[in-house]
Amino acid sequence: MNKKKVIQYLAPFAIVGIVIVFVLNFITHGSIQHPGKSTYQSRCAQCHGDHGEGIRTLTPPLIHADLPVQQFDSLACWIKYGMNHPIKVNGVDYDQPMYPNDIDEIQTANVINYMCKEFLEHDTSVNSIWVKEKWKTCK
Numbered sequence: 001m002n003k004k005k006v007i008q009y010l011a012p013f014a015i016v017g018i019v020i021v022f023v024l025n026f027i028t029h030g031s032i033q034h035p036g037k038s039t040y041q042s043r044c045a046q047c048h049g050d051h052g053e054g055i056r057t058l059t060p061p062l063i064h065a066d067l068p069v070q071q072f073d074s075l076a077c078w079i080k081y082g083m084n085h086p087i088k089v090n091g092v093d094y095d096q097p098m099y100p101n102d103i104d105e106i107q108t109a110n111v112i113n114y115m116c117k118e119f120l121e122h123d124t125s126v127n128s129i130w131v132k133e134k135w136k137t138c139k
């Protein structure tokens, strides 16, 4: 058998193999993970909680939070430069520092979209161009 024949013979098996791996991956992971989830879990969840519940009066919640929806245009700046002034979220006062995050505009857009979908019930999605525009306005 020459080389070409061998390839012709094996190609269908390779394709079937790839499809099986893909299907198994889909079954074990349930669905494709939101691109902002890993950033949220590694950089935000330790303070804001896996479910955005916050920590008592130390860290404000993200779940059903009113402030990030009201001041949506400031979100990208808060994430990049942190936040350190008294705020009110859902009627409760908070005043602990949130540290800056060294993440790029794509990760920032993804994490904002993840927050909107999972916690804020804010039917919006942003992209990296929007994030860069907002960063120009940070005080």
Ligand code: HEC
Pocket: 040, 043, 044, 045, 046, 047, 048, 058, 059, 060, 061, 062, 065, 066, 067, 068, 075, 078, 079, 083, 084, 085, 086, 087, 089, 094, 095, 096, 097, 098, 099, 101, 111, 115
């Ligand atoms: C070190 C703990 C900590 C981490 C990590 C952290 N935050 Fe915060 N976050 C806070 C605190 C404390 C405040 C309140 C700041 C203030 O009062 O000035 C806050 C405020 C906020 C607010 C506005 C108030 C609210 O709850 O709606 C948003 C939105 C927010 N954080 C999102 C994020 C996102 C997104 C990340 C990850 C990229 C993140 N935070 C990481 C502690 C943290």
